Amino acid sequence: MTDHQFGPFGLSTGLDSSPHSLDAARAAEELGYPTIWLSGGPLPGLQTIVDLIEATKSIRFVSGILAVDQYSAADVSTTYAALEASAPGRFTVGLGGAHGPKPLATLNKYLDEVDVPLDRRVLAALGPRMLELARDRSAGGYPFLVTAAYSAEARKVLGPDKLLAVSHLVVLESDADRARAIARDTIGFFPQIPGYAASLKRQGFTEKDQAELPDHMVDALAAWGTPADIKAKLSEHLDAGADTVAVNVITGVTGPQPIEQWRALAPTLLA
Template sequence: MTSEISGTGRTFGRVGIWSGALHASRVDDAGRKAITEALAELDALGYGTVWIGGSPTPGDAAAVVAATRSITVATGILSIWNHTAEEVAAAVSAIDPGERRRFVLGLGVSHGPMVPQYAKPYSAMVGYLDALDAAEPSVGAGHRVLAALGPKMLGLAADRALGAHPYLVTTEHTAEAREALGPDAVLAPELTVVLDTDLDRARSTARTMLDRYLQLPNYTANLLRLGFTEDDFEGGGSVRLLDALFALGDAEQVVGRAGEYLDAGADHVALQVLTAEEGGGGLPRTEWRALAEAFGDGL
């Protein structure tokens, strides 16, 4: 029998931060210093979880764990096509044992247009989870979450993981996901935020991000299932679509939008802050501070 890396020993908290700028493997020494300082602040601000977005490597995840002290660290999402289960299990086992309980492995199947070898995503995920279970040491269900949109993958997330981390979803999807997962699995959707009280400008900023996701069939198919139409995808997204997918406005409005996801069945909401200047690629520490102040004890 294989030994198992123990599952996370803490909750995700109600609110976390999702960022695609936490990849130490993609930046120079100055960039790594900036990431380390930003992570220390997120830890101190009281967020429950930091999500490493944008297909991180196992090394990126280990670096974030090493740079933090109390916050839960999760990958959001590591692509199963980029790293073998054995590589991932070895990397997780190399994290300091005293800190490993704060780490959660978020896994996803990515998208056909982005992965040449993409095929049978559900079966591929099942095989990957089997390989994680069989690795020495294994990374068991108590230590992982799945990127899941449709019913089959949500069911797998309930059966073979802590739960699900859906990306680019509405409150209606959150309610459906909760029903599919059952009452006990973790549901931690991502919610993109634009802190701008000029709604026309905020929607323009949101469209710069949304347009590229509307080229990916997994997302558009999910939105069509939720009642949107092809017309909603034109021009980077209709107002109806933008207002359903994003939190736009000041920090208090973001608190309200996050509350809608929590009321719909989410256990945790992962906030991705998008700024016009950075295009979502920077470290928006001013916005992270403003949101932490607005949420207060609600984090």
């Protein structure tokens, strides 16, 4: 496995440039989390990455991910260069989101144009061809909504020296019914997306599973329980070959960042 200094456990969350988000980033840093993987969907723009890095001292940020159909290679290159000059080593460019009939060709063309070193960019990767592209043209792959068994197979594709970073859902709730209900609210959206539906099918989840979200599927894709329970579940990815797990805490409510959950998990995850 590789050492990209992301630590075994980081955080995955959506942040913007608001005071609350900047405070959340500072709180994560103070708690000792080494890395924040910024969810691409909620990211309002590249300036947010600059604002977050300027608001903190040492925590690393990865754009997880920037959709290549929304951000030009030139703008990403300029942002990376500026941050590398002002805060070297603190920003890694995560790319993906190539839509249309030829996503691999689209990503290859983008990677030809973007001026970011190979070892400072990662690719969102679910299927085997995307993992191969991540292996050949970036530091490694960043999949989401995958099992530990997927991590073991992904490691085989990537080889021993490439980064495998896995984003995994976490619910800090010990009541099984409540925890699974919260997880289902999030998981249920993804089978509607063709790429995720295909990925889940490759992982052994049938169309019926994807429609009904049975307990065994929820338990495979979301870690819940006590901090110790959650660490044990997330560690399955590390044992299977992942280098780092981006902890995506969900609470079932829309609103402030889950700083209290980050705080409750930190003594166990960062021990």
